[in-house]
Amino acid sequence: MKNHTVKKVVIAGGGTAGWLAAAALSRQLGALIEIELVESDAIGTVGVGESTIPTICSFHALLGIDEAEFMRATQATFKLGIEFENWGRDGDRYVHGFGQLGKATWMGEFHQFWLHARSLGFGGDIGDYCLETRALNHRKFATSKNPVLNYAYHLDATRYAQFLRRHCEARGVSRTEGNIREVCRAKENGFIQSLLLDDGRAVQGDLFIDCTGFRALLMEQTLDVGFEDWGHWLPTDRAYALQSQPVEPARPNTRAIAHSAGWRWQIPLQSRMGNGMVFCSEYQSDDEARAAFLAEIDGKPLFDPRLIRYRAGRRKKAWEKNCIALGLSSGFVEPLESTSIHLIMIGITRLLQLFPFDGIAPSLQDRFNQQSRDELEKVRDFVVLHYKLTEREDSAFWRYCKHMSVPDSLAERIQLFRESAQVHRNADELFRPDSWVQVMLGQRLYPQSYHPMGRLMSEDQLRQALDGLKSNIHRAVDKLPAHQVFIERYCAAASTAVIT
Numbered sequence: 001m002k003n004h005t006v007k008k009v010v011i012a013g014g015g016t017a018g019w020l021a022a023a024a025l026s027r028q029l030g031a032l033i034e035i036e037l038v039e040s041d042a043i044g045t046v047g048v049g050e051s052t053i054p055t056i057c058s059f060h061a062l063l064g065i066d067e068a069e070f071m072r073a074t075q076a077t078f079k080l081g082i083e084f085e086n087w088g089r090d091g092d093r094y095v096h097g098f099g100q101l102g103k104a105t106w107m108g109e110f111h112q113f114w115l116h117a118r119s120l121g122f123g124g125d126i127g128d129y130c131l132e133t134r135a136l137n138h139r140k141f142a143t144s145k146n147p148v149l150n151y152a153y154h155l156d157a158t159r160y161a162q163f164l165r166r167h168c169e170a171r172g173v174s175r176t177e178g179n180i181r182e183v184c185r186a187k188e189n190g191f192i193q194s195l196l197l198d199d200g201r202a203v204q205g206d207l208f209i210d211c212t213g214f215r216a217l218l219m220e221q222t223l224d225v226g227f228e229d230w231g232h233w234l235p236t237d238r239a240y241a242l243q244s245q246p247v248e249p250a251r252p253n254t255r256a257i258a259h260s261a262g263w264r265w266q267i268p269l270q271s272r273m274g275n276g277m278v279f280c281s282e283y284q285s286d287d288e289a290r291a292a293f294l295a296e297i298d299g300k301p302l303f304d305p306r307l308i309r310y311r312a313g314r315r316k317k318a319w320e321k322n323c324i325a326l327g328l329s330s331g332f333v334e335p336l337e338s339t340s341i342h343l344i345m346i347g348i349t350r351l352l353q354l355f356p357f358d359g360i361a362p363s364l365q366d367r368f369n370q371q372s373r374d375e376l377e378k379v380r381d382f383v384v385l386h387y388k389l390t391e392r393e394d395s396a397f398w399r400y401c402k403h404m405s406v407p408d409s410l411a412e413r414i415q416l417f418r419e420s421a422q423v424h425r426n427a428d429e430l431f432r433p434d435s436w437v438q439v440m441l442g443q444r445l446y447p448q449s450y451h452p453m454g455r456l457m458s459e460d461q462l463r464q465a466l467d468g469l470k471s472n473i474h475r476a477v478d479k480l481p482a483h484q485v486f487i488e489r490y491c492a493a494a495s496t497a498v499i500t
Protein backbone atom coordinates (compact mmCIF):
# COMPACT_ATOMS: atom_id res chain seq x y z
CA MET A 1 0.00 0.00 0.00
CA LYS A 2 2.30 2.74 -1.23
CA ASN A 3 -0.31 5.38 -2.07
CA HIS A 4 -1.15 6.52 1.43
CA THR A 5 1.32 9.35 2.04
CA VAL A 6 1.49 10.58 5.61
CA LYS A 7 1.16 14.31 6.15
CA LYS A 8 -0.94 14.32 9.28
CA VAL A 9 -0.57 12.16 12.39
CA VAL A 10 -3.42 11.86 14.86
CA ILE A 11 -2.58 10.64 18.35
CA ALA A 12 -5.55 9.19 20.24
CA GLY A 13 -4.95 9.52 23.98
CA GLY A 14 -3.04 11.93 26.17
CA GLY A 15 -1.40 9.82 28.84
CA THR A 16 2.34 9.29 29.08
CA ALA A 17 2.31 7.40 25.75
CA GLY A 18 0.34 10.01 23.83
CA TRP A 19 2.30 13.02 25.02
CA LEU A 20 5.68 11.33 24.66
CA ALA A 21 4.78 10.42 21.08
CA ALA A 22 3.64 13.98 20.39
CA ALA A 23 6.82 15.43 21.94
CA ALA A 24 9.16 13.23 19.92
CA LEU A 25 7.32 13.50 16.61
CA SER A 26 7.02 17.27 16.86
CA ARG A 27 10.67 17.66 17.84
CA GLN A 28 12.08 15.35 15.17
CA LEU A 29 9.57 15.52 12.31
CA GLY A 30 7.57 18.64 13.11
CA ALA A 31 8.80 20.40 9.98
CA LEU A 32 7.40 17.63 7.79
CA ILE A 33 4.13 16.56 9.39
CA GLU A 34 1.14 17.99 11.22
CA ILE A 35 0.30 16.48 14.62
CA GLU A 36 -3.00 16.53 16.50
CA LEU A 37 -3.63 14.84 19.83
CA VAL A 38 -7.13 13.93 21.02
CA GLU A 39 -7.82 13.17 24.66
CA SER A 40 -10.76 13.04 26.99
CA ASP A 41 -10.57 14.84 30.33
CA ALA A 42 -13.59 12.84 31.47
CA ILE A 43 -11.80 9.52 30.97
CA GLY A 44 -8.43 10.67 32.31
CA THR A 45 -5.21 8.64 32.39
CA VAL A 46 -4.23 5.47 34.25
CA GLY A 47 -2.35 7.71 36.73
CA VAL A 48 0.40 5.21 37.59
CA GLY A 49 3.78 4.58 35.95
CA GLU A 50 6.19 6.44 38.16
CA SER A 51 9.35 4.40 38.23
CA THR A 52 11.64 4.43 35.20
CA ILE A 53 14.93 3.00 33.91
CA PRO A 54 18.04 4.86 32.70
CA THR A 55 17.05 4.93 29.01
CA ILE A 56 14.68 7.78 29.91
CA CYS A 57 17.69 10.11 30.23
CA SER A 58 18.76 9.72 26.61
CA PHE A 59 15.16 9.98 25.42
CA HIS A 60 14.77 13.24 27.30
CA ALA A 61 17.97 14.48 25.67
CA LEU A 62 16.40 13.66 22.29
CA LEU A 63 13.40 15.80 23.26
CA GLY A 64 15.60 18.65 24.48
CA ILE A 65 14.20 18.45 28.02
CA ASP A 66 16.06 20.29 30.76
CA GLU A 67 16.61 17.82 33.61
CA ALA A 68 16.23 20.14 36.60
CA GLU A 69 13.12 21.77 35.10
CA PHE A 70 11.56 18.36 34.43
CA MET A 71 12.35 17.22 37.97
CA ARG A 72 10.86 20.28 39.60
CA ALA A 73 7.72 20.00 37.48
CA THR A 74 7.15 16.31 38.22
CA GLN A 75 8.33 16.18 41.86
CA ALA A 76 10.92 13.70 40.62
CA THR A 77 13.67 11.95 42.56
CA PHE A 78 16.60 9.90 41.27
CA LYS A 79 16.63 6.13 41.00
CA LEU A 80 19.73 3.93 41.04
CA GLY A 81 17.98 0.57 41.03
CA ILE A 82 15.38 -1.59 42.70
CA GLU A 83 15.58 -3.14 46.15
CA PHE A 84 13.89 -6.56 46.17
CA GLU A 85 12.71 -7.87 49.51
CA ASN A 86 11.31 -11.33 50.34
CA TRP A 87 11.65 -12.67 46.80
CA GLY A 88 14.05 -15.65 47.01
CA ARG A 89 12.93 -16.43 50.54
CA ASP A 90 10.91 -14.46 53.05
CA GLY A 91 13.45 -12.11 54.71
CA ASP A 92 15.86 -11.99 51.74
CA ARG A 93 17.05 -8.71 50.28
CA TYR A 94 18.98 -7.94 47.10
CA VAL A 95 19.46 -4.98 44.80
CA HIS A 96 19.17 -4.81 41.04
CA GLY A 97 21.41 -1.79 40.54
CA PHE A 98 21.67 0.09 37.25
CA GLY A 99 25.44 -0.04 37.14
CA GLN A 100 28.16 -2.33 35.99
CA LEU A 101 29.46 -5.17 38.15
CA GLY A 102 33.23 -4.97 38.65
CA LYS A 103 35.27 -5.25 35.47
CA ALA A 104 34.45 -7.68 32.68
CA THR A 105 37.03 -9.04 30.21
CA TRP A 106 36.58 -10.19 26.62
CA MET A 107 36.57 -13.75 27.93
CA GLY A 108 33.78 -13.38 30.39
CA GLU A 109 31.80 -11.26 32.80
CA PHE A 110 33.06 -10.13 36.19
CA HIS A 111 30.87 -12.53 38.14
CA GLN A 112 33.05 -15.41 36.89
CA PHE A 113 35.94 -14.00 38.99
CA TRP A 114 33.61 -13.40 41.88
CA LEU A 115 32.30 -16.97 41.80
CA HIS A 116 35.84 -18.27 42.03
CA ALA A 117 36.59 -15.98 44.97
CA ARG A 118 33.41 -17.16 46.62
CA SER A 119 34.47 -20.79 46.23
CA LEU A 120 37.67 -19.82 48.09
CA GLY A 121 35.68 -18.19 50.87
CA PHE A 122 36.06 -14.47 50.15
CA GLY A 123 34.65 -11.81 47.83
CA GLY A 124 31.66 -10.62 49.87
CA ASP A 125 28.42 -9.71 48.15
CA ILE A 126 28.21 -9.27 44.36
CA GLY A 127 26.56 -5.88 44.99
CA ASP A 128 29.79 -4.68 46.65
CA TYR A 129 31.22 -4.35 43.12
CA CYS A 130 28.54 -2.05 41.76
CA LEU A 131 28.95 1.68 42.32
CA GLU A 132 25.23 2.37 41.96
CA THR A 133 24.27 -0.35 44.43
CA ARG A 134 26.62 1.01 47.07
CA ALA A 135 25.36 4.56 46.52
CA LEU A 136 21.79 3.25 46.75
CA ASN A 137 22.53 1.40 49.99
CA HIS A 138 24.01 4.55 51.50
CA ARG A 139 21.29 6.79 49.99
CA LYS A 140 23.87 8.94 48.23
CA PHE A 141 23.56 10.61 44.85
CA ALA A 142 24.93 13.31 42.53
CA THR A 143 24.89 13.89 38.79
CA SER A 144 28.65 14.34 38.91
CA LYS A 145 31.27 13.64 36.25
CA ASN A 146 33.39 11.76 38.75
CA PRO A 147 31.98 9.31 39.60
CA VAL A 148 29.38 8.96 36.84
CA LEU A 149 26.27 7.18 38.08
CA ASN A 150 23.85 5.42 35.77
CA TYR A 151 20.42 6.54 36.91
CA ALA A 152 16.74 6.99 36.14
CA TYR A 153 13.87 8.85 37.84
CA HIS A 154 10.82 8.42 39.99
CA LEU A 155 8.20 10.87 38.77
CA ASP A 156 4.58 11.90 39.29
CA ALA A 157 2.75 10.36 36.30
CA THR A 158 -0.03 12.95 36.16
CA ARG A 159 2.37 15.87 36.38
CA TYR A 160 4.60 14.21 33.79
CA ALA A 161 1.77 14.12 31.22
CA GLN A 162 1.00 17.78 32.03
CA PHE A 163 4.66 18.73 31.69
CA LEU A 164 4.90 16.98 28.32
CA ARG A 165 1.68 18.63 27.19
CA ARG A 166 3.08 22.11 27.91
CA HIS A 167 6.29 21.13 26.15
CA CYS A 168 4.34 19.95 23.07
CA GLU A 169 1.88 22.81 22.86
CA ALA A 170 4.79 25.25 22.94
CA ARG A 171 6.10 23.41 19.88
CA GLY A 172 2.93 23.58 17.82
CA VAL A 173 1.14 20.32 18.63
CA SER A 174 -2.60 20.89 18.58
CA ARG A 175 -4.72 19.28 21.27
CA THR A 176 -8.40 18.46 20.92
CA GLU A 177 -10.42 17.64 23.97
CA GLY A 178 -13.32 15.22 23.56
CA ASN A 179 -14.54 11.68 23.84
CA ILE A 180 -13.91 9.54 20.77
CA ARG A 181 -17.30 8.01 20.00
CA GLU A 182 -16.48 6.24 16.81
CA VAL A 183 -13.46 5.31 14.73
CA CYS A 184 -14.35 5.69 11.03
CA ARG A 185 -12.67 3.50 8.40
CA ALA A 186 -12.41 3.56 4.61
CA LYS A 187 -14.60 0.96 2.92
CA GLU A 188 -12.04 -0.02 0.29
CA ASN A 189 -9.10 -0.93 2.54
CA GLY A 190 -10.21 -0.66 6.18
CA PHE A 191 -7.75 2.16 6.91
CA ILE A 192 -8.75 4.56 9.66
CA GLN A 193 -9.92 7.88 8.23
CA SER A 194 -11.10 9.85 11.23
CA LEU A 195 -12.07 9.86 14.88
CA LEU A 196 -15.61 11.00 15.50
CA LEU A 197 -16.08 12.88 18.78
CA ASP A 198 -19.22 13.10 20.95
CA ASP A 199 -19.93 16.65 19.79
CA GLY A 200 -19.88 15.60 16.12
CA ARG A 201 -16.40 16.86 15.23
CA ALA A 202 -14.34 14.53 13.05
CA VAL A 203 -10.55 14.47 13.46
CA GLN A 204 -9.01 13.28 10.21
CA GLY A 205 -5.51 11.97 9.63
CA ASP A 206 -3.25 9.77 7.54
CA LEU A 207 -1.55 7.87 10.36
CA PHE A 208 -3.17 7.15 13.74
CA ILE A 209 -1.35 6.33 16.96
CA ASP A 210 -3.41 4.43 19.48
CA CYS A 211 -2.45 5.68 22.94
CA THR A 212 -5.86 5.06 24.50
CA GLY A 213 -4.47 2.83 27.25
CA PHE A 214 -5.94 -0.55 28.17
CA ARG A 215 -9.05 0.28 26.08
CA ALA A 216 -7.03 0.03 22.84
CA LEU A 217 -9.90 1.80 21.13
CA LEU A 218 -8.33 1.77 17.68
CA MET A 219 -6.15 -1.31 17.66
CA GLU A 220 -8.47 -3.75 19.41
CA GLN A 221 -11.95 -2.31 19.46
CA THR A 222 -11.77 -1.19 15.84
CA LEU A 223 -9.06 -3.18 14.03
CA ASP A 224 -9.49 -6.27 16.19
CA VAL A 225 -5.87 -7.45 15.99
CA GLY A 226 -6.16 -9.85 18.94
CA PHE A 227 -4.30 -10.27 22.22
CA GLU A 228 -1.77 -12.89 23.30
CA ASP A 229 -2.37 -13.60 26.96
CA TRP A 230 0.66 -14.19 29.21
CA GLY A 231 -1.29 -14.58 32.45
CA HIS A 232 0.01 -18.13 32.99
CA TRP A 233 3.56 -16.74 33.27
CA LEU A 234 2.71 -13.43 34.88
CA PRO A 235 -0.26 -14.26 37.08
CA THR A 236 -0.76 -10.93 38.87
CA ASP A 237 -3.73 -9.05 37.42
CA ARG A 238 -4.63 -6.24 39.81
CA ALA A 239 -3.03 -3.41 41.69
CA TYR A 240 -4.08 -0.93 44.34
CA ALA A 241 -2.35 2.43 44.17
CA LEU A 242 -2.20 4.99 46.95
CA GLN A 243 -0.12 8.03 47.78
CA SER A 244 0.98 8.80 51.31
CA GLN A 245 2.95 11.40 53.20
CA PRO A 246 6.66 10.59 53.27
CA VAL A 247 8.13 9.49 56.58
CA GLU A 248 11.80 9.50 55.65
CA PRO A 249 14.13 11.29 53.22
CA ALA A 250 13.66 9.99 49.66
CA ARG A 251 15.70 6.87 48.87
CA PRO A 252 17.30 6.75 45.43
CA ASN A 253 15.54 3.50 44.65
CA THR A 254 12.21 1.75 44.17
CA ARG A 255 11.31 -0.94 46.68
CA ALA A 256 9.60 -4.15 45.50
CA ILE A 257 8.49 -6.13 48.52
CA ALA A 258 7.00 -9.57 47.89
CA HIS A 259 3.90 -10.62 49.84
CA SER A 260 1.81 -13.79 49.90
CA ALA A 261 0.04 -13.17 46.55
CA GLY A 262 2.26 -10.70 44.70
CA TRP A 263 4.34 -7.73 45.75
CA ARG A 264 4.05 -4.09 46.71
CA TRP A 265 5.98 -1.07 45.56
CA GLN A 266 7.27 2.08 47.21
CA ILE A 267 8.28 4.89 44.87
CA PRO A 268 9.57 7.99 46.68
CA LEU A 269 8.80 11.39 45.16
CA GLN A 270 9.85 14.74 46.55
CA SER A 271 6.63 15.44 48.42
CA ARG A 272 4.93 12.07 48.70
CA MET A 273 5.42 8.33 48.64
CA GLY A 274 3.81 6.36 45.84
CA ASN A 275 2.61 2.99 47.08
CA GLY A 276 1.15 0.07 45.19
CA MET A 277 -0.04 -3.44 45.91
CA VAL A 278 0.21 -5.84 42.99
CA PHE A 279 -1.67 -9.10 43.45
CA CYS A 280 -3.24 -12.07 41.77
CA SER A 281 -7.03 -12.17 42.10
CA GLU A 282 -7.02 -15.96 41.99
CA TYR A 283 -5.11 -16.09 45.26
CA GLN A 284 -6.21 -12.93 47.06
CA SER A 285 -9.56 -11.11 47.04
CA ASP A 286 -9.76 -7.36 46.51
CA ASP A 287 -10.82 -6.87 50.13
CA GLU A 288 -7.97 -8.96 51.52
CA ALA A 289 -5.42 -7.16 49.34
CA ARG A 290 -6.78 -3.76 50.32
CA ALA A 291 -6.65 -4.53 54.03
CA ALA A 292 -3.13 -5.98 53.80
CA PHE A 293 -2.01 -2.98 51.75
CA LEU A 294 -3.39 -0.37 54.13
CA ALA A 295 -1.79 -2.15 57.07
CA GLU A 296 1.63 -1.72 55.44
CA ILE A 297 1.44 2.01 54.57
CA ASP A 298 3.90 3.96 56.72
CA GLY A 299 2.81 7.58 56.27
CA LYS A 300 -0.64 9.17 56.35
CA PRO A 301 -2.60 8.09 53.22
CA LEU A 302 -3.48 11.03 50.98
CA PHE A 303 -6.61 9.36 49.54
CA ASP A 304 -8.35 5.98 49.30
CA PRO A 305 -6.61 3.16 47.43
CA ARG A 306 -7.56 2.92 43.77
CA LEU A 307 -7.97 -0.48 42.13
CA ILE A 308 -6.54 -1.06 38.65
CA ARG A 309 -7.23 -4.26 36.70
CA TYR A 310 -4.89 -5.44 33.98
CA ARG A 311 -3.95 -8.41 31.85
CA ALA A 312 -0.40 -9.40 31.01
CA GLY A 313 0.25 -9.96 27.35
CA ARG A 314 0.74 -8.30 24.02
CA ARG A 315 -1.41 -7.05 21.21
CA LYS A 316 -0.71 -9.44 18.31
CA LYS A 317 0.32 -6.55 16.11
CA ALA A 318 1.76 -3.20 17.13
CA TRP A 319 1.17 -1.78 13.64
CA GLU A 320 -1.93 -2.66 11.62
CA LYS A 321 -3.08 -0.79 8.49
CA ASN A 322 -2.45 2.92 9.23
CA CYS A 323 -2.52 2.52 13.02
CA ILE A 324 0.30 2.03 15.52
CA ALA A 325 -0.26 1.12 19.18
CA LEU A 326 1.99 2.63 21.84
CA GLY A 327 1.81 2.24 25.60
CA LEU A 328 -0.81 0.17 27.37
CA SER A 329 -2.82 -0.27 24.16
CA SER A 330 0.06 -2.34 22.74
CA GLY A 331 0.40 -4.73 25.67
CA PHE A 332 1.53 -4.86 29.26
CA VAL A 333 4.13 -6.60 31.36
CA GLU A 334 3.53 -5.84 35.02
CA PRO A 335 5.60 -3.05 36.58
CA LEU A 336 8.15 -5.09 38.55
CA GLU A 337 11.12 -3.85 36.50
CA SER A 338 9.55 -0.47 35.55
CA THR A 339 9.76 -1.18 31.84
CA SER A 340 6.55 0.24 30.33
CA ILE A 341 7.66 3.83 29.84
CA HIS A 342 10.88 2.54 28.33
CA LEU A 343 8.85 0.41 25.89
CA ILE A 344 6.86 3.48 24.88
CA MET A 345 10.09 5.36 24.23
CA ILE A 346 11.69 2.58 22.23
CA GLY A 347 8.46 2.20 20.22
CA ILE A 348 8.53 5.92 19.39
CA THR A 349 12.20 5.72 18.43
CA ARG A 350 11.40 2.85 16.09
CA LEU A 351 8.52 4.79 14.57
CA LEU A 352 10.84 7.72 13.91
CA GLN A 353 13.30 5.36 12.22
CA LEU A 354 10.68 3.57 10.11
CA PHE A 355 8.31 6.50 9.56
CA PRO A 356 6.09 5.81 6.51
CA PHE A 357 6.33 9.20 4.75
CA ASP A 358 5.62 7.77 1.33
CA GLY A 359 3.06 5.20 2.22
CA ILE A 360 2.53 2.22 4.42
CA ALA A 361 4.72 -0.55 3.05
CA PRO A 362 4.10 -4.05 4.45
CA SER A 363 7.86 -4.52 4.88
CA LEU A 364 8.00 -1.51 7.23
CA GLN A 365 5.04 -2.84 9.17
CA ASP A 366 6.58 -6.31 9.45
CA ARG A 367 9.86 -4.90 10.71
CA PHE A 368 8.08 -2.76 13.28
CA ASN A 369 5.92 -5.65 14.46
CA GLN A 370 8.83 -8.07 14.68
CA GLN A 371 10.98 -5.71 16.74
CA SER A 372 8.12 -4.76 19.04
CA ARG A 373 7.38 -8.40 19.68
CA ASP A 374 11.02 -9.35 20.34
CA GLU A 375 11.51 -6.52 22.79
CA LEU A 376 8.39 -7.21 24.77
CA GLU A 377 9.07 -10.95 24.94
CA LYS A 378 12.55 -10.34 26.30
CA VAL A 379 11.24 -7.97 28.95
CA ARG A 380 8.58 -10.55 29.79
CA ASP A 381 11.24 -13.25 30.28
CA PHE A 382 13.23 -11.05 32.61
CA VAL A 383 10.20 -10.27 34.76
CA VAL A 384 9.03 -13.92 34.82
CA LEU A 385 12.52 -14.83 36.07
CA HIS A 386 11.84 -13.13 39.42
CA TYR A 387 8.78 -15.29 40.03
CA LYS A 388 10.16 -18.54 38.71
CA LEU A 389 13.33 -18.42 40.80
CA THR A 390 11.56 -18.07 44.12
CA GLU A 391 12.21 -20.65 46.81
CA ARG A 392 9.05 -19.63 48.61
CA GLU A 393 6.46 -22.32 49.22
CA ASP A 394 4.59 -20.49 51.98
CA SER A 395 1.49 -19.64 49.92
CA ALA A 396 -0.44 -21.12 46.99
CA PHE A 397 0.64 -18.16 44.83
CA TRP A 398 4.36 -18.74 45.36
CA ARG A 399 4.02 -22.50 44.97
CA TYR A 400 2.37 -21.86 41.62
CA CYS A 401 5.17 -19.50 40.56
CA LYS A 402 7.94 -21.81 41.66
CA HIS A 403 6.55 -24.79 39.77
CA MET A 404 5.07 -23.09 36.70
CA SER A 405 6.49 -23.77 33.26
CA VAL A 406 8.22 -20.77 31.69
CA PRO A 407 8.87 -19.74 28.06
CA ASP A 408 11.59 -21.88 26.43
CA SER A 409 13.68 -18.76 25.84
CA LEU A 410 13.81 -18.20 29.61
CA ALA A 411 14.19 -21.86 30.57
CA GLU A 412 17.33 -22.01 28.37
CA ARG A 413 18.85 -18.96 30.05
CA ILE A 414 18.20 -20.32 33.51
CA GLN A 415 19.75 -23.65 32.60
CA LEU A 416 22.79 -21.97 31.04
CA PHE A 417 23.41 -19.96 34.18
CA ARG A 418 22.70 -22.85 36.51
CA GLU A 419 25.12 -25.17 34.74
CA SER A 420 27.92 -22.80 33.74
CA ALA A 421 27.25 -19.23 34.98
CA GLN A 422 26.92 -17.97 31.41
CA VAL A 423 24.79 -14.92 30.59
CA HIS A 424 24.41 -13.04 27.33
CA ARG A 425 22.60 -10.20 25.65
CA ASN A 426 20.82 -10.71 22.33
CA ALA A 427 20.20 -8.02 19.73
CA ASP A 428 17.39 -5.57 20.63
CA GLU A 429 17.53 -6.75 24.23
CA LEU A 430 17.08 -4.28 27.04
CA PHE A 431 18.62 -6.03 30.03
CA ARG A 432 22.38 -6.43 30.17
CA PRO A 433 24.19 -9.52 31.51
CA ASP A 434 24.82 -7.65 34.79
CA SER A 435 21.07 -7.32 35.32
CA TRP A 436 20.52 -11.03 34.77
CA VAL A 437 23.40 -11.87 37.14
CA GLN A 438 22.13 -9.63 39.92
CA VAL A 439 18.63 -11.06 39.79
CA MET A 440 19.66 -14.70 39.39
CA LEU A 441 22.14 -14.56 42.27
CA GLY A 442 19.75 -12.41 44.29
CA GLN A 443 17.14 -15.10 43.90
CA ARG A 444 19.62 -17.75 45.08
CA LEU A 445 20.43 -19.39 41.77
CA TYR A 446 24.07 -20.33 42.37
CA PRO A 447 25.77 -21.89 39.33
CA GLN A 448 27.13 -25.44 39.51
CA SER A 449 30.30 -24.39 37.69
CA TYR A 450 31.83 -21.27 36.21
CA HIS A 451 34.44 -20.09 33.74
CA PRO A 452 38.01 -20.87 34.89
CA MET A 453 39.29 -17.34 34.20
CA GLY A 454 39.46 -16.62 37.93
CA ARG A 455 41.92 -19.51 38.32
CA LEU A 456 44.37 -17.80 35.97
CA MET A 457 45.25 -15.53 38.91
CA SER A 458 46.74 -16.59 42.19
CA GLU A 459 44.46 -16.39 45.22
CA ASP A 460 46.38 -13.33 46.46
CA GLN A 461 46.12 -11.55 43.13
CA LEU A 462 42.40 -12.21 42.96
CA ARG A 463 41.91 -11.00 46.53
CA GLN A 464 43.88 -7.82 45.82
CA ALA A 465 41.99 -7.13 42.58
CA LEU A 466 38.62 -7.50 44.27
CA ASP A 467 39.67 -5.41 47.28
CA GLY A 468 40.93 -2.72 44.91
CA LEU A 469 37.60 -2.59 43.08
CA LYS A 470 35.70 -2.37 46.33
CA SER A 471 37.83 0.37 47.81
CA ASN A 472 37.55 2.49 44.64
CA ILE A 473 33.78 2.23 44.94
CA HIS A 474 33.86 3.06 48.65
CA ARG A 475 35.95 6.17 48.03
CA ALA A 476 33.71 7.33 45.19
CA VAL A 477 30.53 6.88 47.21
CA ASP A 478 32.03 8.59 50.27
CA LYS A 479 32.43 11.77 48.20
CA LEU A 480 28.75 11.88 47.19
CA PRO A 481 26.15 13.95 49.03
CA ALA A 482 23.00 12.40 50.47
CA HIS A 483 20.33 11.94 47.80
CA GLN A 484 17.85 14.18 49.64
CA VAL A 485 20.47 16.93 50.04
CA PHE A 486 21.33 16.77 46.34
CA ILE A 487 17.67 17.04 45.34
CA GLU A 488 17.13 20.07 47.55
CA ARG A 489 20.12 21.74 45.94
CA TYR A 490 19.53 20.73 42.35
CA CYS A 491 15.82 20.50 41.61
CA ALA A 492 13.61 21.06 44.66
CA ALA A 493 9.96 21.38 43.65
CA ALA A 494 8.05 24.31 45.10
CA SER A 495 5.92 22.22 47.46
CA THR A 496 8.62 19.84 48.67
CA ALA A 497 8.19 18.87 52.29
CA VAL A 498 11.73 18.75 53.61
CA ILE A 499 12.34 15.83 55.93
CA THR A 500 15.47 15.68 57.97
Ligand SMILES: Cc1cc2nc3c(=O)[nH]c(=O)nc-3n(C[C@H](O)[C@H](O)[C@H](O)COP(=O)(O)OP(=O)(O)OC[C@H]3O[C@@H](n4cnc5c(N)ncnc54)[C@H](O)[C@@H]3O)c2cc1C
Nearest residue numbers: 013014015017040045046049051180213327328335340341
Ligand atom coordinates in the same frame (compact mmCIF):
# COMPACT_ATOMS: atom_id res chain seq x y z
C1 LIG B 1 -0.40 -0.87 38.29
C2 LIG B 1 0.52 -0.27 37.26
C3 LIG B 1 1.75 0.22 37.65
C4 LIG B 1 2.63 0.74 36.69
N1 LIG B 1 3.87 1.17 37.06
C5 LIG B 1 4.75 1.56 36.11
C6 LIG B 1 6.07 1.95 36.44
O1 LIG B 1 6.45 2.00 37.61
N2 LIG B 1 6.92 2.30 35.44
C7 LIG B 1 6.53 2.27 34.14
O2 LIG B 1 7.36 2.56 33.25
N3 LIG B 1 5.27 1.98 33.80
C8 LIG B 1 4.38 1.60 34.74
N4 LIG B 1 3.11 1.29 34.38
C9 LIG B 1 2.69 1.48 33.00
C10 LIG B 1 2.39 2.97 32.79
O3 LIG B 1 1.38 3.37 33.68
C11 LIG B 1 1.93 3.22 31.35
O4 LIG B 1 2.83 2.63 30.45
C12 LIG B 1 1.91 4.70 31.05
O5 LIG B 1 1.20 5.39 32.03
C13 LIG B 1 1.30 4.95 29.70
O6 LIG B 1 -0.09 4.79 29.73
P1 LIG B 1 -0.89 5.15 28.42
O7 LIG B 1 -0.55 6.53 28.02
O8 LIG B 1 -0.67 4.05 27.44
O9 LIG B 1 -2.41 5.04 28.90
P2 LIG B 1 -3.30 6.02 29.82
O10 LIG B 1 -2.52 6.74 30.84
O11 LIG B 1 -4.43 5.17 30.31
O12 LIG B 1 -3.85 7.10 28.81
C14 LIG B 1 -4.92 6.81 27.93
C15 LIG B 1 -5.39 8.10 27.29
O13 LIG B 1 -6.37 7.78 26.33
C16 LIG B 1 -7.47 8.65 26.49
N5 LIG B 1 -8.68 7.97 26.02
C17 LIG B 1 -9.07 6.70 26.25
N6 LIG B 1 -10.27 6.47 25.65
C18 LIG B 1 -10.61 7.62 25.03
C19 LIG B 1 -11.73 8.03 24.26
N7 LIG B 1 -12.76 7.21 24.02
N8 LIG B 1 -11.76 9.28 23.80
C20 LIG B 1 -10.74 10.14 24.04
N9 LIG B 1 -9.65 9.82 24.76
C21 LIG B 1 -9.60 8.58 25.25
C22 LIG B 1 -7.51 8.95 27.97
O14 LIG B 1 -8.21 10.13 28.24
C23 LIG B 1 -6.01 9.09 28.25
O15 LIG B 1 -5.61 10.41 27.91
C24 LIG B 1 2.22 0.79 35.33
C25 LIG B 1 0.95 0.34 34.97
C26 LIG B 1 0.11 -0.19 35.90
C27 LIG B 1 -1.24 -0.68 35.48
